[in-house]
Amino acid sequence: MRFVAPLRESLDPTVFRRPPLDAWSEFSDLLQAPAWPTIEQIGALRERVENAAKAIMPQFVEQTPGLLRDGLHYEKRIVECGQIATRTGNWHDLFNALVWLRHPAIKSALNARQIAEIAVVGAKRRTRAQCALTHFDEAGVIVRIEDPALLALWDTHDWHGLFWRERAAWSDGRIRLDLFGHALLEHALRPGQLLVGKALAIAPCADLPARLARAIRAGDALNDPQELRPLPLSDIPGWHEGNAEETFYATAPCFRARRAGRSYPLPFGAGESRNAPACAGSSGPS
Template identity: 30%
Template sequence: MGPVIAWDSRFFRKSSLYWPLQDVAARFEGALEWPAVEAVDEALSEAAGVRFRLQPPRPRRRRRRRPVDPSSLYDARIHVEGWVPTRPSNWHDFMNALVWATFPAGKRALHARQHRTVAARLGDAPKALPDRRTREQDGLAMLDEGSLLLLAVEGRVSAITAALEARDTSAVQNEMAEGSALALVFGHALYESLLPEERRSIWAMVALLPCPGPLPTERRACIRLADARLAELITTPGTFSQPETFRSLPLDERVLCGGSVLRREPGGELFG
């Protein structure tokens, strides 16, 4: 566990990689202390399409294990009941809420699929959770926590795929500089990893999202497009089920934002 990072309402201005969260994060700018879960819900639930509620305490361990209640599981709370269990004063859960409000369709599709996957494994009378996750569950967890969305013009997908396979970062950078691709951080654990002053090197799993025609240059239009394409890909059977085939890019502003086709403010921040 790393050092505890104090609340900072301007956190999203410290890295250009936060640009997808800019609008929703700005709703908390100026807050002198951690917003309560109720305040997070009030600010974000309409955009997210789900409610944010205080995570219930874990039940005490008993000597005799009770059967699993599927409705009490995390993804069931979201998919069936429509609320996200959220811990107070917690960067990980706060980033998750911001991602929900930014990519609601993608998050909804992700947790619906995770819920179906878990429910199918539990069956009708579950006595215990399985000891191990399936490869599909591993892949979906990686998408949720540590993924980077890469919008790509359909005609350049083959070249971009080849560059990712070869770990040719400069070739992907060139595609972004030419307007053929655009990177958006999706995984909330990645956003959390940007908080420390001294960051460790991270390579983020890439979810490649082919798109017809030229990519938008307006920030919000790019976010909406990425959200829609991600949701469509998640609902496609078999996707994200083979983590060993995933490819990655460094979580680095110089790589992912240096050649962005999005317009910039005079100070260098992405805007639209």
């Protein structure tokens, strides 16, 4: 069933004070004002990002019938015209813009890889890499793991262990996440859903956003959807009212056993010391 976001005027404002949307409070003016932000308002923030990063970022432009008459693929318009087609009055595209503002290098890297794959197979076919790139773009979560024991629980889908027995890990810094996928942010507008992210596990690593962007652009990451681990976000302590009870972890339908033969790659940056200047497998700015 296609997700329908709530109308702006009927939205419960408390959703912005709960995870995961509370982590985007720097954009509260765009998210919580009575009226939808204009392309110009979003563009003003883009200029700040450009000045801070000292790098050119694509412009947000209103998606109109006139704009689409050029027949360009969405991804090609970004690289060839420097334009991110953005629907006004649309939660999905607003969250996409916010992720661009927070992680411009990673978003640019995803775009560059999509263009490279389109050049190989054409606009009407999709490679395994394109599926991985899209899954991460729409539902991605960047998860930094300080405690290897937590990764072992995750790899075996020991959800009770990861979310209940190690409940404290989600607040003491042993595991931290940054929700990247703009579709997940849109879904979070309706509390109570059992959201599941497509997570990229990250080992302790210096200058993470830039190095991850370089790895994606170089084809050293996100080549197959199987690189991404499922992460039931609603099971993180405090993210869903039901998970205050242990029984939630035995009954919620978002928990799935690991499929026979399913395995996961090492976390991005595994094998490097936390003070190393680069992450393993990485080869530009966030």
